[in-house]
Amino acid sequence: MSAAIAILDDDPVIRDSLSRALTDAGMQVTAHARADAFEAAIRRAPPDVCLVDLGLPDRDGLAVVSRLALEGGAAIIIISGRGQVQDRITGLELGADDYVVKPFAPAEIVARVRARLRKTPAPQGGSRARFNGWTVDFDGYTLSGPDGETTFSQAEGAVLRLFLDRPRRLLTRAEMQDALGGGASEAFDRAIDVRISRLRAKLGEDPRNPQLIKTIYGAGYLFLGDVSWD
Template sequence: MSRAPLVAILDDEPEIRRMLALALEEAGFQTTAFGRATEFEAALKRRAPDVCLVDLGLPDRDGLAVVHRLALESGAAIIIVSGRAQVQDRVTGLELGADDYIIKPFDPAEVVARVRARLRKGRAESVPATQTAHFSGWTAHFDRYLLVAGDGAEVAFSHAEGEVLRLFLESPRRLISRAQMQESLGGAAGESFDRAMDVRISRLRTKLGEDPRNPTLIKTIYGAGYIFLGEVEWR
């Protein structure tokens, strides 16, 4: 019998932690909750959660720094749950590696639905037996969130960047529109999603050593979307 997915909750408000834990446990999830980032990060070393719900207003650490570290070091899906409602806050959170952003106050049922959606997407991505792709002198290890160049140099990528890279590598030499990206990657369409995608693609180009003025692998087709021009082999 498979275990129930584990959701880690990081929020400095005890009532929020209790409300989220109750809703998630009633929906069949396991939960673990923390009020401080230091306790949360220590617990992650003992057991890796499937999903992390992270508040940005923490007493001992910048919440965005926690999100960025999780994106680089953890394979968990990351959902920010915050009272910061400005578009720039949402964009920054997504840029730093969050997979979704929920604004307080919220309906606990919405959080449960978003968690389920992220887990469904994660299971769909894990269906292929191969987690390694080879292209243009690079090897992408999706199980380790790592790019390896031909000379052996290693470059880490975040969970969010990996979603975009996988989308390109699974559909090489095919135009991918913004609408297709939004449908595949989830999230609300609009300015914040578009800007987050622009930033993720820019960071991927930098990590792949692309000339930002004339990229050769990830090409922008203005007004239409993007196209990945490399040859890809999955192993």
């Protein structure tokens, strides 16, 4: 089955050029100029990847990104004319998986979408895992533990899956950047830290005395859980 891509951009030239390029690459594409129509469409047919502009006529694009990240499921690539480092950091911290500054060639977006689709690995043995009293459901984007259930974003889930696939093995920052498909940039490096911080909070971790996610300063991270896959 071909990948489904949803575009949100109020520029008709960009919508048309991206739609043609992605369709020619064998993907199913829907494109919208307004956030309300975009959100209604993806509720009916959830996509694999969302391309989201930040300058929209009816909504703050960052609010759209934040909501998509909280709901989980689709990968998020921001396409924006805002090119400052802080803009990129903010977008990635809110849960975007990639950030592309306009102007760009449609072929670059096709390549980034393909890379993002490749970076969504199948979990070992299934979509549910257990570790140290916790149960994670990657299909439902839920994390259940002693105090109840919480949800996580697609971006947070990608980091958690890396840890669960490699328990008790050092994950370097370079390995994480490569596996998550964000490249070696200051903004993406900071976004990884934010995602880990959010996971720690959901796991009830004390950063000064972590029981599951340990920082190895100057090297990377170590997940200390005992993992089993359903």
